[in-house]
Amino acid sequence: MKLWNGRFGINSDSKTDMYNASISFDIKLLPYDVKASIAHVTTLKQANVLTSEESEILIIGLEKINEEYQNGQIEFFVEDEDVHMLIERLLTLKVGELGKKVHTGRSRNDQVATATRLYTIDKLHYLYDCLESWIDCLDQQSLRYLSDIMAGCTHLQAAQPITLGFWFDAYKQMFIRDLQKLENCLDSMNQCPLGSAALAGTSYPLDRYLTANILGFKQPTANSMDSVADRDYIADSLYICTLIGVHLSKISEELIIFNSQVYNYITLDDRYSTGSSIMPQKKNPDIAELARGKSARMIGNLTQLLTMIKGTPLAYNKDFQEDKESLFDSIENTTLALELFIPMIETAKFNTEK
Ligand code: ARG
Numbered sequence: 001m002k003l004w005n006g007r008f009g010i011n012s013d014s015k016t017d018m019y020n021a022s023i024s025f026d027i028k029l030l031p032y033d034v035k036a037s038i039a040h041v042t043t044l045k046q047a048n049v050l051t052s053e054e055s056e057i058l059i060i061g062l063e064k065i066n067e068e069y070q071n072g073q074i075e076f077f078v079e080d081e082d083v084h085m086l087i088e089r090l091l092t093l094k095v096g097e098l099g100k101k102v103h104t105g106r107s108r109n110d111q112v113a114t115a116t117r118l119y120t121i122d123k124l125h126y127l128y129d130c131l132e133s134w135i136d137c138l139d140q141q142s143l144r145y146l147s148d149i150m151a152g153c154t155h156l157q158a159a160q161p162i163t164l165g166f167w168f169d170a171y172k173q174m175f176i177r178d179l180q181k182l183e184n185c186l187d188s189m190n191q192c193p194l195g196s197a198a199l200a201g202t203s204y205p206l207d208r209y210l211t212a213n214i215l216g217f218k219q220p221t222a223n224s225m226d227s228v229a230d231r232d233y234i235a236d237s238l239y240i241c242t243l244i245g246v247h248l249s250k251i252s253e254e255l256i257i258f259n260s261q262v263y264n265y266i267t268l269d270d271r272y273s274t275g276s277s278i279m280p281q282k283k284n285p286d287i288a289e290l291a292r293g294k295s296a297r298m299i300g301n302l303t304q305l306l307t308m309i310k311g312t313p314l315a316y317n318k319d320f321q322e323d324k325e326s327l328f329d330s331i332e333n334t335t336l337a338l339e340l341f342i343p344m345i346e347t348a349k350f351n352t353e354k
Helices: 014-020 023-046 052-070 083-103 108-144 164-188 208-214 224-229 232-259 286-310 318-347
Strands: 149-154 157-163
Touching: 023 052, 023 083, 023 108, 023 208, 023 318, 052 083, 083 108, 108 164, 108 224, 108 232, 108 318, 149 164, 157 164, 164 232, 232 286, 232 318, 286 318
Parallel strands: none
Antiparallel strands: 149 157
8 A cells, every 4th residue: 555545446557666666766865864754753743743652652663764774674665666655664564553644744745855955965065075175185286296397288288387286276276166166055955845745834733943953954945835846956966066077077187188108297096097908008097087977977967957847837746756866976976086086186196307
């Protein structure tokens, strides 16, 4: 019995289930959906919709589900459809019919909006730290090579003398701008959509300030219809990831050129390059090449998301389920790239003689 099939006489076609399901990728939202569910249960208790005893049992059950997820013990099926329905099924298995009460006064529409926002905020904070470390790394290199002369180019032609330190500093400026954008983006998404329910709120007297507070948001969102339809914060996040990706692609292009035998400006450490089985003289700058290549996918992800949003009427549409794979992909790849670029640059040998 699905959460939504009260009015349906027969089960959906198995291919409908397959096409409809997001569980294979939105399972990543589980810890965030559990967190939001616990805040919701607390708000329901506060509104006297749940007794203290009921809310306590529900919270213990929800915490247990998260624990099992962290230990890799959660099994799910296409029929679960999405992470929200999976959590409710598991909760009902644990605590009985009471488990269904967790859905009082909410809809999957405000649930998914909240869980995705919590995921994004969490991952962007980590990305912020990585970006700061990367900027530090570029800063150290700019000081280290403060007086090592090299040719500055326009049109990739030697134009005026500069230093390698100056070159590093130019890249540092790009990433400082990205960091500022990230800060603004985190600030503007700091509002809690939970309590918006399907689109027009709920008749239960839920204190949305309390929910927002428990989840660490500055305030609740202002309009419930906008709240369940808003994917702007994902567009913002994807744009920033794309811009970081494009900046990494630019520096990668130069590192690839510098690493060629013709230039012989740098030697990359073995840990951050690969060789060729039949041409042992080669040392390929794969990380830089992949960063250049993956930036194309990030541009694609941003384009996909904007195109997905543009034709949708208010409020929630199932199209929005398509927001997650791009979001996860761009954030994960940007983070991993920064985590690799720091040691790759720190261990690279710059042939300052040349
Ligand atoms: N899996 C859905 C998503 O990611 C959850 C919301 C579904 N809501 C609905 N009323 N069908 O968007």
